[in-house]
Amino acid sequence: MDQNATEQVAEKIIPLDERPIEIKIIIPTQAYFLSGIRDFVVNLTKNLTGFSMQWAFRFQAVVDELCNNAIEHGSKSGAVVGVTLISTKGKSLEVIVEDTGTGNVTINAEGLTKLYKEKRENVGVQYLGFRGRGLPKIVGEWTDELIFEDIPGGGIRVRAKKYLRKEDDRVSSPLVSNPIHLTV
Amino acid sequence: MTPVQITIEDVAGVANGKIVKLIRVVGQLDESNVDDEAKAIYQLIESVPGGLSLIFDFMGLEYMNSKSIGYLTDWYSKVSALGGKVAIAGARDNILDILQVVGLTQLVNAYPTLDEAKAAVL
Numbered sequence: 001m002d003q004n005a006t007e008q009v010a011e012k013i014i015p016l017d018e019r020p021i022e023i024k025i026i027i028p029t030q031a032y033f034l035s036g037i038r039d040f041v042v043n044l045t046k047n048l049t050g051f052s053m054q055w056a057f058r059f060q061a062v063v064d065e066l067c068n069n070a071i072e073h074g075s076k077s078g079a080v081v082g083v084t085l086i087s088t089k090g091k092s093l094e095v096i097v098e099d100t101g102t103g104n105v106t107i108n109a110e111g112l113t114k115l116y117k118e119k120r121e122n123v124g125v126q127y128l129g130f131r132g133r134g135l136p137k138i139v140g141e142w143t144d145e146l147i148f149e150d151i152p153g154g155g156i157r158v159r160a161k162k163y164l165r166k167e168d169d170r171v172s173s174p175l176v177s178n179p180i181h182l183t184v
Numbered sequence: 185m186t187p188v189q190i191t192i193e194d195v196a197g198v199a200n201g202k203i204v205k206l207i208r209v210v211g212q213l214d215e216s217n218v219d220d221e222a223k224a225i226y227q228l229i230e231s232v233p234g235g236l237s238l239i240f241d242f243m244g245l246e247y248m249n250s251k252s253i254g255y256l257t258d259w260y261s262k263v264s265a266l267g268g269k270v271a272i273a274g275a276r277d278n279i280l281d282i283l284q285v286v287g288l289t290q291l292v293n294a295y296p297t298l299d300e301a302k303a304a305v306l
Contacts, residue, residue, distance in 0.1 A: 030216075031214065031215035031216035032185065032186070032216050034186075034214060034215060034216065035186040035212060035214065035216070038212075038214075038247065054277070054278070054281065057277075057278035057281065057282075058278075058281065058282075060247070061247075061249070061282055064214070064247075064249055065249065065250055068215050068249065068250075068251075071215070072215070127257075127286075127287060128257055128261055128291075129254070129257075130254040130255070130257065130258050131250075131251065131254050132254075133250040133253060133254065133286045134249070134250035134251075137250075137285055137286045137287070138250055138282065138285060138286065141285050142285065
């Protein structure tokens with residue numbers, strides 16, 4: 001079945017208010033813009049996803065940390081970072097952050113996956129280091145799926161997805177931790 | 185830069201040669217502002233040779249990122265090494281949540297009110 005036919009079938013089967021909402025934002029590599037992204041993520045999560053306010057704040061932090069990493073390491077000054085939010089109401093919320101691969105760190109998806117796994121093991125609860133909490137602790141603990149992909153032509157795409165489960169509400173971190181399904 | 189206001193003041197009623205400073209943070213601490221804002225707190229720590237304790241009043245703090253938490257951890261390490269204490273007062277649920285997920289509440293005690301934080305530090 002081709003793409004158009006698939007979309008036509010989906011339009012008949014999936015009611016309008018149950019279809020995923022996808023929003024893509026392109027931001028310059030300046031941290032100044034992230035407060036606006038954070039506000040947007042909280043409002044989107046609160047109003048359109050079915051997630052609790054607690055998870056709205058958590059997802060805000062996940063998006064902020066991924067964008068910070070892309071700005072600091074993945075895209076050079078003057079380049080851009082892509083942020084895509086996909087909300088399937090009552091089911092899941094996903095963020096995809098893409099850099100251009102022109103930043104100060106040269107690493108591919110496989111290398112980033114390895115680094116992430118090492119940090120997950122080494123950053124304990126009484127970690128005294130200055131950096132290194134964002135990806136392994138905040139993103140890792142508060143998402144169900146985390147996938148690093150190489151972008152053809154350069155750059156890294158990070159997909160972080162959280163499924164809506166009522167039993168996750170009001171559970172204190174880090175006990176909320178669920179298996180992270182990590183693939184490249 | 186994202187708006188944030190940090191003020192530092194003395195805590196009254198301190199005895200036995202202790203120096204206790206109240207650091208009040210209002211706004212958001214993020215990548216755009218934390219490096220600049222952290223300088224004043226490092227200057228404070230370096231200006232007191234020993235016996236300094238810090239209470240962070242987070243009642244007005246709306247957001248903090250992982251780098252801000254890294255600074256907080258570093259201040260805790262420096263103050264603790266010189267015999268002082270560090271406490272957090274009045275943090276909102278989302279702030280406590282992020283401090284908890286990174287493990288900082290295992291190192292720095294957080295209290296619901298400023299009075300409770302003062303009682304623990306004085």
